Amino acid sequence: MANNKFLSSIAATALLGVTLSGQVLAHGDVTPQAVDTQGLLPLGEEWVDENPYRKPNKDYELAVKVGSSAYNQNCARCHGLEAISGGIAPDLRELSSDFDGDEWYQYRVRNGAVRDGAVYMPKMADYLSQEALWAIRTYIESRREEM
């Protein structure tokens, strides 16, 4: 699945390069928005492999709440309000709510997306904590359920 995703992102990026790079690049500068993750299970420095807040989980509801506002402040301008892509960047609801989806999610938020020196997506993990990023992932999964 990760492979398919990868190929489809390449296609998406080729398209972006032609039509939207100006817009995307203009948004490449990140103004990180502080995310309060108090109450969520603390995860430490080392990245975990799987979404630690996926339901059933006592932190699920809080993670969706925290993730919703963190997503809308930090990801929505590229990935679309309420995780519904407007076409600039991939629709994150497409990622499966399992280990494969987590692996790809984690890869992208930690590495960002850079092509030919152009930043299509910044390394979000440089700005947001692991807790905040998994909360965002949990929110995206809750949006996937409503697709």
Ligand code: HEC
């Ligand atoms: C400046 C715009 C921008 C911002 C901000 C941004 N992204 Fe992205 N993101 C992109 C683009 C463009 C791609 C496609 C990159 C590619 O395939 O080369 C992408 C790809 C991804 C992917 C891989 C999706 C797939 O189907 O392959 C994930 C996961 C992701 N972003 C998560 C996030 C999260 C979570 C945030 C907020 C914390 C975020 N992004 C913020 C532009 C952005």
